[in-house]
Amino acid sequence: MNDVILSLRNVKTRFGSRVIHDDVNLDVYKGEIIGVIGGSGSGKTVLLRTILGLNTHAGGKIEIFGKQYHKLNTKEKHKIEQRWGVLFQDGALYSSLNVMENVDVALKEYTKLSSATRNEIAMLKIFLAGLPAESAELMPSELSGGMRKRASLARALAMDPEILFLDEPTAGLDPITANAFDELLKTLQHALGFTVFLVTHDLDTLYTICDRVAVLAEKRIYAVGKLDEVVKNPYPWIQEYFNGPRGRSAKPVPCGEK
Amino acid sequence: MTTQPTPSFDVQTGSDATTISLSGAWTTLHLAAVERAFLRSVKNAAHSIALNLTGISSIDTNGAWLVEQFNRKADALGKSCTVTGASENAGVLLDTVKNRPKSPEKQKPDPFYITLLYDIGETVVTESRTTLHIIGFLGEVLIALVRSCIKPKRFRTTAFFYHLEHVGLRGIPIIALLSFLIGMVLAYMGAQQLQKFGAQVFVIQLVQVSVLRELGILLTAIVIAGRSGSAFTAQIGAMVANEEVRAMKTTGLDPVDTLVIPRVLALLIMLPILGFIADIMGLLGGALMVWQSLDIGLSGFIVRLHETMNINNFYVGLVKAPFFAVVIATVGCFQGLQVTGSAESVGRLTTTSVIESIFAVIVIDAGFAIFFAAIGI
Numbered sequence: 226m227n228d229v230i231l232s233l234r235n236v237k238t239r240f241g242s243r244v245i246h247d248d249v250n251l252d253v254y255k256g257e258i259i260g261v262i263g264g265s266g267s268g269k270t271v272l273l274r275t276i277l278g279l280n281t282h283a284g285g286k287i288e289i290f291g292k293q294y295h296k297l298n299t300k301e302k303h304k305i306e307q308r309w310g311v312l313f314q315d316g317a318l319y320s321s322l323n324v325m326e327n328v329d330v331a332l333k334e335y336t337k338l339s340s341a342t343r344n345e346i347a348m349l350k351i352f353l354a355g356l357p358a359e360s361a362e363l364m365p366s367e368l369s370g371g372m373r374k375r376a377s378l379a380r381a382l383a384m385d386p387e388i389l390f391l392d393e394p395t396a397g398l399d400p401i402t403a404n405a406f407d408e409l410l411k412t413l414q415h416a417l418g419f420t421v422f423l424v425t426h427d428l429d430t431l432y433t434i435c436d437r438v439a440v441l442a443e444k445r446i447y448a449v450g451k452l453d454e455v456v457k458n459p460y461p462w463i464q465e466y467f468n469g470p471r472g473r474s475a476k477p478v479p480c481g482e483k
Numbered sequence: 484m485t486t487q488p489t490p491s492f493d494v495q496t497g498s499d500a501t502t503i504s505l506s507g508a509w510t511t512l513h514l515a516a517v518e519r520a521f522l523r524s525v526k527n528a529a530h531s532i533a534l535n536l537t538g539i540s541s542i543d544t545n546g547a548w549l550v551e552q553f554n555r556k557a558d559a560l561g562k563s564c565t566v567t568g569a570s571e572n573a574g575v576l577l578d579t580v581k582n583r584p585k586s587p588e589k590q591k592p593d594p595f596y597i598t599l600l601y602d603i604g605e606t607v608v609t610e611s612r613t614t615l616h617i618i619g620f621l622g623e624v625l626i627a628l629v630r631s632c633i634k635p636k637r638f639r640t641t642a643f644f645y646h647l648e649h650v651g652l653r654g655i656p657i658i659a660l661l662s663f664l665i666g667m668v669l670a671y672m673g674a675q676q677l678q679k680f681g682a683q684v685f686v687i688q689l690v691q692v693s694v695l696r697e698l699g700i701l702l703t704a705i706v707i708a709g710r711s712g713s714a715f716t717a718q719i720g721a722m723v724a725n726e727e728v729r730a731m732k733t734t735g736l737d738p739v740d741t742l743v744i745p746r747v748l749a750l751l752i753m754l755p756i757l758g759f760i761a762d763i764m765g766l767l768g769g770a771l772m773v774w775q776s777l778d779i780g781l782s783g784f785i786v787r788l789h790e791t792m793n794i795n796n797f798y799v800g801l802v803k804a805p806f807f808a809v810v811i812a813t814v815g816c817f818q819g820l821q822v823t824g825s826a827e828s829v830g831r832l833t834t835t836s837v838i839e840s841i842f843a844v845i846v847i848d849a850g851f852a853i854f855f856a857a858i859g860i
């Protein structure tokens with residue numbers, strides 16, 4: 226349980242002279258669901274992209290599966306890419322492929338499975354992500370915003386990754402679907418034991434499925450720990466986040482308290 | 484994680500029961516090794532099948548799905564199948580996977596001659612519709628043009644100048660170079676052929692007529708169709724794909740006014756100018772070659788040009804420019820607005836736009852040639 230699957234040490238990122246992260250330190254353990262929160266524009270998406278090697282970092286060290294991704298050669302990079310799954314904030318589906326083909330992309334690239342089986346697996350992932358079977362044939366531009374999210378989740382799950390990066394997966398979903406999503410993530414996570422790096426604004430998600438919470442503020446990870454520890458952090462933003470009107474209503478009522 | 488045993492299965496058939504024991508890692512990257520044989524084994528199995536999962540070292544949803552698929556196949560064949568020895572994790576996975584409904588039945592594709600006929604019919608209908616739409620769109624653009632003349636406030640000055648620069652100014656080098664080269668080639672080939680009749684001096688006339696009347700402006704129009712027409716389609720198409728055009732409409736901005744008119748006007752002004760530059764450069768190229776191969780210097784060339792020149796040739800060439808401009812800009816913008824949301828359609832429509840506008844340019848050019856021949860200019 227205590228293997229570190231992803232570690233960030235003194236990570237700095239900047240665009241031109243604009244510093245986004247100054248000194249980010251974070252360890253993500255194997256098999257946990259870690260929720261990353263922070264104000265809009267605080268750099269959560271940029272951090273995610275940096276971990277995935279899509280941005281270069283200006284300093285520090287990022288290790289995933291014990292390796293520094295950006296220093297690997299192409300073949301070793303592919304090995305890592307097979308072991309992670311990513312859901313981007315705006316879906317980032319391939320617009321010229323239909324939903325099923327979108328899910329199929331990685332399977333086709335990395336496995337030698339027959340196309341019949343790959344289709345079956347794609348349909349399974351589409352089902353798991355909560356999409357109706359008919360949507361398999363639709364193009365991304367024909368989907369609603371929420372459906373696009375779920376199609377993107379199906380794609381992220383295609384290879385049964387060991388670590389899943391999700392950027393606001395429940396934003397834009399109706400509460401019932403969002404709940405179903407939380408349930409699904411929990412079930413799969415329980416059965417498969419994968420790790421989830423979850424960027425979210427959804428307090429319910431935080432309360433129901435996250436093992437730990439990391440707060441991104443002041444250009445670094447300001448607080449990290451179990452939810453009930455983080456909630457006690459006096460930093461004003463955190464207080465407002467959890468004790469504002471939305472924060473209070475999402476908080477589960479402990480037994481014995483009225 | 485790296486040295487996992489590949490998955491395998493072992494079939495033991497008794498008189499009326501088959502036991503299949505699975506072992507190894509039934510995970511995505513390893514599944515290909517067993518997939519086909521495993522699913523096939525259901526056929527030869529006895530009536531009652533037991534799947535024993537005790538030997539499995541690890542399994543993920545894709546592996547679980549293979550087991551479930553086996554289950555369903557057995558069901559379809561009327562055999563009974565029980566899964567035993569599943570670990571707690573595997574059990575959870577199997578349960579999760581079990582709920583997936585059957586895929587909807589795929590329709591059988593029609594025989595090829597039906598699809599062929601269908602495709603031909605569809606192409607004819609869509610193409611003729613597109614033509615009608617383009618003509619309708621042209622009308623819309625003309626009305627908007629008139630409207631912005633009446634109410635110049637609606638006119639987007641910044642966009643207009645931006646396109647003037649990008650269509651015109653930045654197009655000058657390539658057009659100048661190309662027409663210079665074409666002028667040279669014309670003079671060179673002409674000199675070679677005419678030499679056979681001892682009529683080299685007519686090279687100058689040849690260059691003059693073909694460059695001024697046809698090639699200068701035609702070349703310009705084709706290069707601009709490839710360079711700016713395609714850019715119009717791609718720019719507007721990307722905006723449509725990004726829902727920017729819808730956002731515009733809801734803010735009360737008319738896409739024709741904001742996007743199309745500045746482009747059409749910019750091209751309308753720049754194409755004659757570019758055509759003029761092409762004419763001059765074509766003649767210069769011709770002059771260079773004439774000097775090279777016939778030893779007639781620039782002043783000789785100009786004198787000779789002056790003597791034989793019919794200024795009508797020049798007008799005939801340039802009068803076509805505005806027509807070409809409107810067609811190229813209209814087709815480019817029209818195709819851009821047809822984009823449906825995928826990046827692929829932006830690419831496809833850009834190609835279509837270039838092909839259609841070059842086609843239209845050449846058809847119009849032919850029309851003008853017949854017209855001028857008929858009225859004797």
Ligand SMILES: Nc1ncnc2c1ncn2[C@@H]1O[C@H](COP(=O)(O)OP(=O)(O)OP(=O)(O)O)[C@@H](O)[C@H]1O
Nearest residue numbers: 240243245263264265266267268269270271272314
């Ligand atoms: N390509 C880029 N070039 C320059 N600045 C960028 C770029 N991408 C992001 N930024 C800046 O980095 C900062 C962090 O952006 P980021 O997208 O990570 O925010 P976020 O925390 O994900 O916000 P949200 O919750 O709204 O998604 C923002 O101020 C943004 O302007």
Ligand SMILES: [Mg+2]
Nearest residue numbers: 269270314392
């Ligand atoms: Mg973000």
